[in-house]
Amino acid sequence: MAAPHSRTTLTMLLGTPVAEASGHLCGKVKDVAVATGAEAGKVVGLVVKGRDGLQVVSAIDLRRTPSGALELRPAAMLRPLTQEESFILLRQDLLDRQIIDVHGRKVVRVNDVDLQWASHEHLHAHPDHQLEQLRVTEVEIGLRGAARRLLLGLMPAETLDRLVRRIPTSAIPWDFVDMIEVDPARRVKLKIEHDRLAQLHPSDIADILEELAPAEREALLTSLDEEVAAEALEEVDPKLQKSLMQSLDTETAAAIVEEMDPSAAADLLADLSEEQSEAILEEMDPEERQEVEELLEFREDSAAGRMTTEYVSASHEATVADCIEALREFEGDLETITEIYLLDEERVLQAVVPLARLMLARPETRVRVLSEPRLITCDLDAHQNHVAELFDKYNLRALPVLDKERRLAGVVEADHVIAFLRERL
Structure with a gap:
């Protein structure tokens, strides 16, 4: 008789009969328990439902038969399933749940789980009784897994397997699967x-x-x-x-x-x-x-309501080297910085220097000579519509916002204007 296939799926494994060598039926596979942590993906055991309720048996204590059933090896033991077990139950914890496909940058639903039987790495036995370990290989998120579950029981397993393999696979390797624990009462915390x-x-x-x-x-x-x-x-x-x-x-x-x-x-x-x-x-x-x-x-629809107070400033007498040091000490998001603002002793805005010019100048250069020829600013209470008009008219990267004493209060960045315009759509 032909040897059983080394690959299977959770759907095909569920309901598989588990019997003793004598032929006595112990029950059927109800779930698959998978390890977490360093051994993530390794099948700890199969959950069997029989007369004595839910019990667990190690995968290496089972022998696959050509008929598709599973047979207990000599001395193999079924033990009760307890709530303290620290593993993932694929059917209960994963099937039909939403997971994050990190590489696809999206949320997907699990339709099936692919598993593989492989020779155990550390244990040896007679060739006729080769010990095997069951591992999770992929999580199916496409039509193939859904079709397999829908058609299961309507045709022989081999026919179903050949049919669904014609459907293009869409799966995530187990190593790339991230799961979310939402119920604090669950036995397993899926981080x-x-x-x-x-x-x-x-x-x-x-x-x-x-x-x-x-x-x-x-x-x-x-x-x-x-x-x-x-x-x-x-x-x-x-x-x-x-x-x-x-x-x-x-x-x-x-x-x-x-x-x-x-x-x-x-x-x-x-x-x-x-x-x-x-x-x-x-x-x-x-x-x-x-x-x-x-x-x-401040009002949310004003320049003050749209501005950020995280900006880079320096003395109007500063050199390029001084400004570079100010950039190094800045604790905010450097990716948002397009300009440096030159202030006097009273924090009154004197000039604006584009970052690109700063990067090309010599360290000893006085930054005032690198500043923009025209200074475009707005007041704290300027309406956001006026702010957007200024950005459009002057092709601004950022807009300084001044208080009544002409001191720099904050900066409206292009992202803030884009966000405001999107809210109006």
Whole structure:
């Protein structure tokens, strides 16, 4: 008789009879238990449902028969399934669940799981009784897995297998699967590999957040470093921002808000209830709290309401070397910096120097000679429509915002204008 195939799927394995060597039926496969941590992907055992309830048997204690059934090896033991077991149950914990495809930068649904029988690496036996280990290889997210589950039982297994293999496969290698734990009462905590998620662009993480259910969004956001979570939160829709903040505890919310651009943080807190906003501010570091509180005093549709207080400035008598040092000491997001602002002793704006000119000049050069010939600014209370018109008219990269004494209060960046224009669409 032909040897059984080394590859199988969760769907094909479920319901497989498990019998003793004598032929006595022990039960049928109900689930597959998979290890986590260093041995992730290794099948710890098969969950068998029989007269004695749910029991677990190690995969290497089973022998595959040509008929497709599984047979217990001599001395193999079935043990009760307990709630303290630290493994993933593929059918219960993974099938039909949403997972993050990090490389595809999207959320997908699991339709089936591919497994493979392979000779055990460390144990040896007689060739007729070769010990085998079962491992997870891929997670199927396409039509092939869905079709297999839909047609199972309507035709012989071999016919079904040949039929579905004509369908192009769409799968994620097990090593690239990130799972989200949403229910704290579950036995297994499925942690997201946030190092891989952190490498995604914040906009991609925001797209993933918007595809998830509310509880899963919270699980994803809190698994990320505060800085990455803040960058992603700035990219999501304001309504979703508010919903996410309301789902977090005050301490976690404050840690994320501290890492946000002050302008974005102020906009977010303004949308929350006064009670929650004040509670988050109380948890923030004094310096970040003061910046955000100052911005909260301004109308959201004004230049002050759109500006950020994170910018790079230097003395109007500074050299290029001084400005380079100021850039090195800047603790904000350097990717947003396009200009350096030259201020006098009273912090009155004297000139604006494009970053590109600075990079091409000699260290001893006085930066004042590199400044823009015309200084385009606006007042704190300038309406956002006027701000957008200035950006369009003068092709600005950033717009300084001045108070009544002509001191630099903040800067409206191009991203802030784009966000405002998108809100009007």
